[in-house]
Amino acid sequence: MTSDRAPRALTAAARAPHRPGIGWARALGVGAVGLGLAVATALPAAQATPEGSSTTTPAAVVPVDAEPALQAGQAPHVEDLSDPSSLAAIANPARPLDPLDYAPEELEPVNASGDQLVPVAAEATRQLLDAAAEAGHPLRVESGYRSYERQSELFASYAASYGAEYASRISAEPGTSEHQLGLAVDVALANGYCTLQACFGDTPAGQWVAEHAEDFGFILRYPEGATETTGYAYEPWHLRYVGAEIVADFAASQATTYEDYAANLEAAADLVAEPLPEVLPGQAPLRLDVTDRPAGLLRLPDELRMGRPAS
Numbered sequence: 001m002t003s004d005r006a007p008r009a010l011t012a013a014a015r016a017p018h019r020p021g022i023g024w025a026r027a028l029g030v031g032a033v034g035l036g037l038a039v040a041t042a043l044p045a046a047q048a049t050p051e052g053s054s055t056t057t058p059a060a061v062v063p064v065d066a067e068p069a070l071q072a073g074q075a076p077h078v079e080d081l082s083d084p085s086s087l088a089a090i091a092n093p094a095r096p097l098d099p100l101d102y103a104p105e106e107l108e109p110v111n112a113s114g115d116q117l118v119p120v121a122a123e124a125t126r127q128l129l130d131a132a133a134e135a136g137h138p139l140r141v142e143s144g145y146r147s148y149e150r151q152s153e154l155f156a157s158y159a160a161s162y163g164a165e166y167a168s169r170i171s172a173e174p175g176t177s178e179h180q181l182g183l184a185v186d187v188a189l190a191n192g193y194c195t196l197q198a199c200f201g202d203t204p205a206g207q208w209v210a211e212h213a214e215d216f217g218f219i220l221r222y223p224e225g226a227t228e229t230t231g232y233a234y235e236p237w238h239l240r241y242v243g244a245e246i247v248a249d250f251a252a253s254q255a256t257t258y259e260d261y262a263a264n265l266e267a268a269a270d271l272v273a274e275p276l277p278e279v280l281p282g283q284a285p286l287r288l289d290v291t292d293r294p295a296g297l298l299r300l301p302d303e304l305r306m307g308r309p310a311s
């Protein structure tokens with residue numbers, strides 16, 4: 001959908017894989033909007049050259065008093081996209097983890113729910129939950145890290161109950177879920193309303209999450225209307241931790257999805273893409289990111305149920 005922007009992104013990043021993320025603003029020509037203000041205030045006139053600021057260090061272009069979304073981010077190395085231990089890692093049905101049974105070296109419980117995340121993501125989640133509660137939106141953690149083994153069990157159990165084809169529609173196959181990275185968290189209203197349902201995004205809490213997730217280093221991984229790109233339905237509850245640097249660069253890139261962002265980075269780095277798997281995300285069967293709690297399955301919309309759940 002936004003792949004037509006990739007060639008223009010080449011200009012800024014092609015020879016500087018670890019460039020300051022503000023490069024997106026120049027590459028995409030968005031200097032007239034908010035980011036332009038950040039650039040303008042961040043570059044002292046004496047340092048700014050007509051071409052930009054090749055002599056300016058990344059530290060110098062971070063406006064200290066800007067809103068988080070306006071800060072210059074840092075793009076990851078393209079190699080990091082396929083490194084499951086990197087905050088930049090991307091995982092989806094077309095880009096399974098390598099190794100397939102990857103597990104993070106360190107995990108910790110986010111809170112009393114017992115759900116685990118990589119420590120930096122767990123801390124960010126606690127901060128997000130605290131801020132949400134302060135704003136009057138008590139949230140809970142619905143799902144965090146899921147191991148390869150757990151995902152395999154889930155998939156097998158869904159397949160046994162509903163058949164392999166349907167199982168593949170409602171559950172990620174092991175090795176393709178972001179939850180296996182320990183960097184993805186599903187949040188829900190503390191009172192359970194609209195849990196794992198699109199209507200979560202319509203609640204004041206869901207709207208708060210959409211607005212503030214990036215303040216804590218998260219992106220909404222499966223935005224509305226992007227199923228063709230992500231392979232997933234709209235999931236306003238699924239947050240993916242990438243950290244402040246990448247989240248700012250992602251915002252500056254104006255990519256709608258992390259798939260588009262990653263594709264732009266790879267195009268920009270002039271990498272020869274590896275042969276694509278036969279099934280692209282947009283062509284894969286629609287998957288829903290269900291929790292490993294059985295009730296999650298029962299919340300599926302009627303039109304997505306192919307048989308009566310044997311409850």
Ligand SMILES: [Zn+2]
Binds near residue numbers: 239
């Ligand atoms: Zn999720």
